Amino acid sequence: KNEVEQSPQNLTAQEGEFITINCSYSVGISALHWLQQHPGGGIVSLFMLSSGKKKHGRLIATINIQEKHSSLHITASHPRDSAVYICAVLDNYGQNFVFGPGTRLSVLP
């Protein structure tokens, strides 16, 4: 079993739809990171979470430390949101990231 799992692996949505990407982990962590990787390869840091919820524009990230689960929501999705979304958790010692395999999102116009 992978330490960090994401679902779904691939997601196709119509413009305007509400999107949810999930991240579950088995390692004990103090914080979690959501990244966005554009089709050209560039990576953008979206959120860092250690508890609760954060919002930035149309993006919302939540985390439940007890259940070892985080979700990334995109409201009113747009084709420019098409990217791979990757979650990363910090290991128990705070010394290493463990990355999920990524969720590939395609938003169709």
Place this chain on the structure above:
Amino acid sequence: DSGVTQTPKHLITATGQRVTLRCSPRSGDLSVYWYQQSLDQGLQFLIQYYNGEERAKGNILERFSAQQFPDLHSELNLSSLELGDSALYFCASSVGQGGLLSETQYFGPGTRLLVL
């Protein structure tokens, strides 16, 4: 544009060779992070430097080494290259030493390494 620059953009070399990848952080950022992204293993954290000192170490092979210079740019040295080292190598920077997840990291465009 994140403000983080990496050179070269592409690099093709042969097995057994040694290469150096360079990263210049955003102005004012003291931490530099190195990551490897390969097709079979995805993203992996390699190492973090803060103000010239090693801060955190991830899945970095012994054949790989890094350093951060007084002007805060960083170099990742990859030696005795193998086919499996072919990957995208990203560096990122952040303001302080706060630890891997305590600060926003700004990623460079990456260096694509192909080992033949």
